[in-house]
Amino acid sequence: xxxxxxxxxxxxxxxxxPAPLPHLKSRNAQAAAVPAAAGGHAGLTxxxxxxxxxxxxxxxxxxxxxxxxxxxxxxxxRATVVQVADAQAAAEYVARLAHDRGWGRVAYHDHSxxxxxxxxxxxxxxxxxxxxxxxxxxxxxxxxxxTCEALISQxxxxxxxxxTGGGRGLSILPHVHVVVxxxxxxxxxxxxxxxxxxxxxxxxxxxxxxxxxxxxxTGDIERILVLxxxxxxELFVILVG
Amino acid sequence: MIAHPSDLPRLAKKKFLHDAAExxxxxxxxxxxxxxxxxxxxxxxxxxxxxRDWEQARDAASLAKWSAVNRLDELLPRFVANFxxxxxxxxxxxxxxxxxxxVLNLLRAAKAKAVIKSKxxxxxxxxxxxxxxxxxxxxxxxxxxxxxxxxxxxxxxxFVFPCMHVRRDEISxxxxxxxxxxxxDSPEELTMIARRHMRQLYVDADVGIxxxxxxxxxxxxxSITENEGNARLTxxxxxxxxxxxxxxxxxxxxxxxxxxxxxxxxxGAGQPMTCYNTLxxxxxxxxxCDGPEEMHLVLLDNQRTAILADPEQRDSLHCIRCGACxxxxxxxxxxxxxTYGTTYQGPIGSVITPHLRGLADWNHLSGASSLCGACTxxxxxxxxxxxxxxxxxxxxxxxxxxxxxxLGHKLFVMVARRPxxxxxxxxxxxxxxxxxxxxxxxxxxxxxxxxxxxxAPEKSFRAEWRSRKDDILHExx
Numbered sequence: 001x002x003x004x005x006x007x008x009x010x011x012x013x014x015x016x017x018p019a020p021l022p023h024l025k026s027r028n029a030q031a032a033a034v035p036a037a038a039g040g041h042a043g044l045t046x047x048x049x050x051x052x053x054x055x056x057x058x059x060x061x062x063x064x065x066x067x068x069x070x071x072x073x074x075x076x077x078r079a080t081v082v083q084v085a086d087a088q089a090a091a092e093y094v095a096r097l098a099h100d101r102g103w104g105r106v107a108y109h110d111h112s113x114x115x116x117x118x119x120x121x122x123x124x125x126x127x128x129x130x131x132x133x134x135x136x137x138x139x140x141x142x143x144x145x146x147t148c149e150a151l152i153s154q155x156x157x158x159x160x161x162x163x164t165g166g167g168r169g170l171s172i173l174p175h176v177h178v179v180v181x182x183x184x185x186x187x188x189x190x191x192x193x194x195x196x197x198x199x200x201x202x203x204x205x206x207x208x209x210x211x212x213x214x215x216x217x218t219g220d221i222e223r224i225l226v227l228x229x230x231x232x233x234e235l236f237v238i239l240v241g
Numbered sequence: 242m243i244a245h246p247s248d249l250p251r252l253a254k255k256k257f258l259h260d261a262a263e264x265x266x267x268x269x270x271x272x273x274x275x276x277x278x279x280x281x282x283x284x285x286x287x288x289x290x291x292x293r294d295w296e297q298a299r300d301a302a303s304l305a306k307w308s309a310v311n312r313l314d315e316l317l318p319r320f321v322a323n324f325x326x327x328x329x330x331x332x333x334x335x336x337x338x339x340x341x342x343x344v345l346n347l348l349r350a351a352k353a354k355a356v357i358k359s360k361x362x363x364x365x366x367x368x369x370x371x372x373x374x375x376x377x378x379x380x381x382x383x384x385x386x387x388x389x390x391x392x393x394x395x396x397x398x399x400f401v402f403p404c405m406h407v408r409r410d411e412i413s414x415x416x417x418x419x420x421x422x423x424x425x426d427s428p429e430e431l432t433m434i435a436r437r438h439m440r441q442l443y444v445d446a447d448v449g450i451x452x453x454x455x456x457x458x459x460x461x462x463x464s465i466t467e468n469e470g471n472a473r474l475t476x477x478x479x480x481x482x483x484x485x486x487x488x489x490x491x492x493x494x495x496x497x498x499x500x501x502x503x504x505x506x507x508x509g510a511g512q513p514m515t516c517y518n519t520l521x522x523x524x525x526x527x528x529x530c531d532g533p534e535e536m537h538l539v540l541l542d543n544q545r546t547a548i549l550a551d552p553e554q555r556d557s558l559h560c561i562r563c564g565a566c567x568x569x570x571x572x573x574x575x576x577x578x579x580t581y582g583t584t585y586q587g588p589i590g591s592v593i594t595p596h597l598r599g600l601a602d603w604n605h606l607s608g609a610s611s612l613c614g615a616c617t618x619x620x621x622x623x624x625x626x627x628x629x630x631x632x633x634x635x636x637x638x639x640x641x642x643x644x645x646x647x648l649g650h651k652l653f654v655m656v657a658r659r660p661x662x663x664x665x666x667x668x669x670x671x672x673x674x675x676x677x678x679x680x681x682x683x684x685x686x687x688x689x690x691x692x693x694x695x696x697a698p699e700k701s702f703r704a705e706w707r708s709r710k711d712d713i714l715h716e717x718x
Contacts, residue, residue, distance in 0.1 A: 003333035007488065007542045012314045014550035022307050022556060022623045026297040055297040056503060057513065073513065109530070129530035135444050135478050155503060155514040167531040168477035172470050172517075173443075190514075191499035198460070198495055205327060205460060205522040207532050208476070211502070213514040216470040220386035220402065221409055221428040223277040229385055229432055230439060231470020231517070 059154035059188025066153040066186050067239075073156025077214030078227060079235040087113070090180055090238050091120035094145065097178075097236070098123050103142040106174075109166025111147045113180045113240065118145060128166050135169060144174035144232075149200070149209075150193040151186045151237070157213040158237070159193045163206035171212065177232035183241040253582055254605040260580040261609075270406065274574060277405050281568055284511030291513065292503075302504045303623035305497040306559035309458070313549065316458040316491045321540075323461025328523030329536045337367035340541050344369060344450070344483060345376055347537055351481045353378060353448040359465075359472035360384040361452030362400050362562060363485045363541055366584045366597075369450075380450075381442050383471035385435050392419050398578035400585055401509055401564030406577065439471070449475035449533070453486035454561065455501065458493050462520040463538065466505060473517050482524065482533040488540050489549075489558040495520075501561060508621035509563030544597045554629050557592050559622040566616035566626055572609050581606065588616035592629040595637075604637035606630075664701065671697040 001009065060066035074081045084090045094117045098106060107126045108118040118125045126137055138144075146165045148158040158179055160171045171177055187193050190211070197209055216231030227233050264270060289295050309316055321331050332347075334340035340363075348356065356373065358364070358380055370391075373380050382391040386403035390396065392415050397403035404412075412431050416422045422434050451472050455464040463484055465472050476482050492501065498518075506512040525532030548558055567573045567587030578586045583594045583606070591606035607630045616626040638646070656662050674697040681689055698705075 003335045003339060003542075006335055007333055007540070007546065008314070008318065010542070010546035011317065011488075011549060014546050015311065015314050017550075017552045019307075019311055019552040019555040022300075022303045022559075023625070024300045024303065024623075026294075026300050055292060055294040055301065056500065057291040058293060077513075131530065133531035135531065139440065139444050157514055157518075162529045162532060163526070167529050168473070168525075169531050172473040172477060189499065190502065191496055194495050194499055204526075205462065207327075207522050207524060207526045207529060207536075208519060209462075209522075210473065210517060210519040211514065213512075213516050213518075215516075216468070217516050218385050218432055218469050219510070220384070220389070220404055221407075221412060221431055223280055223402065223405060224428045226429050226432040228436065229469035229471070230383065230436060230443075230474055 056189065057154050059152070059192075061188075063183070063186065066188055067183065070151055070153040070156060070186055073153065074214070074235075074237055077156050077235075079156070079214050079237055081237045081239065083239045083241075085240075087116050087240060090240050091117045093238060094178060094180075095120045095122055098143070101142070101176075103176075105141045106143045106145060107138055107141040107166075107170055108145040109147075109170060111164070111166075113147050113182070114145050114166075117178075117180060128170050133167050133169055135173070138169050138173050141174045143176035143178055144170045145178045145180065146171050148179050148181050148185065148212075150196055151181055151239075152188070152190055152193050152211070153186055154189045155211075155213055157190070157193075157211045159197065160210050160212060161197070161201075161206040162208035163201065168208050171210070172216075172231045175228070175232060176234045176236070177212075177215075178236045178238065180238045180240065183239055251602065253602050256582055257580060257605055257609070260582075261576040264577040264580055265575050270577065271575060273408065274406060274577065277402075278568055278574070281511050285507060285565075285568075286511075288507040288511050288513055292507070298500060298504060299621055299623055301500045302561075302621050303559065305492055305494075305500060306561070306622045307556065309492045309497075310489060310549070310555060310558045312493070313488065313491060316493055317488060317540075320456045320458040320461060320491050323458065324456075324463070324523070324538060325461070327461045328526070329461070329538055332537060332539045334539055334541045334543070337541075337543050340367045340485065340539050340543070341369060341372040343539050344485070345372065345378075347481070347483055348373070348376075348378055348448060351448050351535075353481070355442070355446045356380045356448045356450060357442055357446035357475050357479065358382050358387075358450040359452070359467065359475040360387050360403070361450060361485055362397075362584060363452055363487055364450065365396060365400075366543065367485075367541065369485075381439070381446075383439055383443070383469075383475060384467070385432060385469060385471075388435055388439070389415065392416075395579075396584075398586075399564060399567055399573075400562060400587075400590075401567075443474045443478050446475075446479045448481045448483060449479035450483045450485065451475050453484045453490055453538070454505070455498060456486060456491045457495050457498070457520070458491055460495050460520075460522065462495070462522045464498060464502075465519050465521070466502065466515045466517070467519075468510075468512075468516040470517055473519060476519070476521060477532060480533055481535045481537070482521075483537045483539065484521075485539045485541060487545055488542055489545050504621040505561050505563050508565040508619065509568075548593065548596045551596075553632055554592065554596070556622075556624050557589065557596075557626075557629055559624055560589050560593075561622060562589075563621060565619040565621065569615040569619045571611055571613065571615070576609070581609070588626045588630070589624070592624075592626055592633065595633050600633065600637050601641055604633060607633040607637065664703065667701045671699075671701070 105124040150159040215235040218229035389404040453463040506515040524536040595603040
């Protein structure tokens with residue numbers, strides 16, 4: 001037997017004796033688990049989102065609450081959040097940032113929100129998806145501008161994808177990551193963001209979907225927090241609308 | 242991995258006792274580790290309080306893993322089919338050796354010149370770096386903690402915080418010696434040294450090796466959790482991406498991650514979410530501007546199916562390797578990570594290592610517990626960790642009872658069945674207890690080193706009972 005068949009046979013053999021349910025504290029969880037377990041398998045299709053969401057951290061009910069939570073969470077993570085009126089204002093903000101920081105080259109990808117920002121920059125730009133990204137060129141960039149698929153108020157996370165966010169490298173290799181998004185992209189929970197991604201990319205998942213929660217960080221030296229371990233040291237979130 | 246030659250029985254236990262005694266005496270090391278963990282407790286509690294109901298969230302996380310592990314026969318093939326449909330290639334490894342060979346063959350096929358690696362405990366488990374170096378492949382650990390440990394020539398001290406035992410001045414010296422950098426006592430500056438050193442290595446590497454935290458059956462994605470961005474870079478820039486994962490990492494739904502990701506971050510490091518949680522569905526797709534041309538996944542058994550076959554301890558496969566049980570364990574905090582001599586340290590390591598490497602030689606880890614249950618309370622997926630340590634003790638006693646224990650039990654049975662012998666033995670014992678305390682003979686010396694003997698009573702219980710029986714029974718009636 002090859003390795004695959006041996007391992008699968010061992011698994012089938014091992015599972016012939018059922019394991020008891022874990023010691024659960026809540027009635028809801030038991031109510032969901034017991035009939036499923038009795039049905040011969042767990043089959044807890046309802047549990048994670050429909051039952052568990054009310055137990056997880058709050059994502060806010062109204063759009064205003066969600067925006068406030070998102071901003072608070074991002075600031076706690078030491079990201080910079082800016083809310084601007086329109087694309088024009090966003091472009092001005094990023095141009096000023098590029099000027100103040102003395103950026104020489106900024107990477108971006110083709111997108112209706114990102115394009116105008118790149119066009120207004122006072123420095124050299126590098127478009128990563130025209131058509132393929134040269135990693136050495138990307139490495140020489142001071143910042144990367146991308147859009148995202150969703151912003152999650154519950155945790156202050158952004159969801160970026162390789163299909164709609166300029167590939168894999170753009171949001172991780174440059175020293176500064178600038179994300180531009182619209183207010184209607186805010187969703188309350190991680191579950192909502194995952195649902196949305198599944199629907200949007202049904203049948204053809206992007207090769208990478210990444211939740212980004214603040215600038216890159218490490219606590220490896222004496223458990224002291226340092227930002228910018230390998231990914232971006234700074235994260236700017238520009239909300240348009 | 243057979244890590245201990247059979248001609249040296251109980252080597253692991255001897256080493257454990259020796260190292261534990263050594264570390265317990267090292268108070269500066271202990272206080273350093275305690276201080277490093279101090280901030281963890283505060284931030285973990287802050288993040289736990291943001292959950293509307295932490296205990297019920299633990300139920301959900303526990304059930305998600307329970308339901309996946311108990312249907313691994315169905316979900317693992319489903320995951321593999323979907324992962325392959327996404328364009329990934331799957332390789333099955335029964336043992337550590339098979340896994341090493343698979344990776345080495347992939348490196349040969351890719352004509353790899355430079356390999357970069359992000360943190361991957363399964364690669365520690367199969368001793369991949371040593372095998373790669375033997376075959377002439379240089380490999381760089383990109384996670385800051387793993388990089389420091391690689392330069393020090395040491396395994397990880399803690400499977401989430403690999404170099405939490407190392408002081409900043411030691412790291413400064415290490416970087417000065419190996420990278421030629423100027424000394425500094427700033428963790429920020431030390432981190433930037435590693436950042437600058439690593440950057441070109443990501444760009445130059447042609448193969449990137451990562452681990453995997455979750456395998457999502459319904460979508461065929463693998464999920465990788467990290468803070469530094471090194472795994473993102475490792476899976477973005479090289480031409481080939483190889484991930485190594487235990488077979489037990491499967492979850493059924495993408496939705497399960499909505500519960501598991503924040504719980505992993507909160508329980509393990511006191512964060513709302515780990516900085517990067519990334520789902521990979523195969524190599525670069527048409528229309529994407531970068532990413533690897535090939536993605537390989539090595540699925541490792543290495544005795545996991547043996548744990549699966551034990552329904553009592555099957556839940557130890559629910560482990561999401563958050564490290565919470567290490568952070569709260571009084572034994573871990575006192576004996577330190579290296580004393581265990583295992584890939585997975587702390588309470589969960591003490592439960593699973595006897596399964597991975599053999600109960601006879603690793604049962605002593607079941608005793609590395611005060612049975613306080615702090616690990617079980619801390620576990621986000623409700624693994625019954627401290628009871629499993631007891632189960633391992635029982636199983637070891639059943640399969641290979643120690644000679645002294647057997648002799649002791651026989652002796653006790655012989656005495657207990659003969660009242661006159663029991664009385665005489667008791668009398669002798671009461672008279673000589675003081676003497677034992679004074680002389681400290683070798684057999685009991687270890688026991689007495691950390692404990693005090695109570696004073697022996699004047700009379701035996703039976704004598705006492707005889708003299709007071711009438712009064713006591715009278716009072717009662």
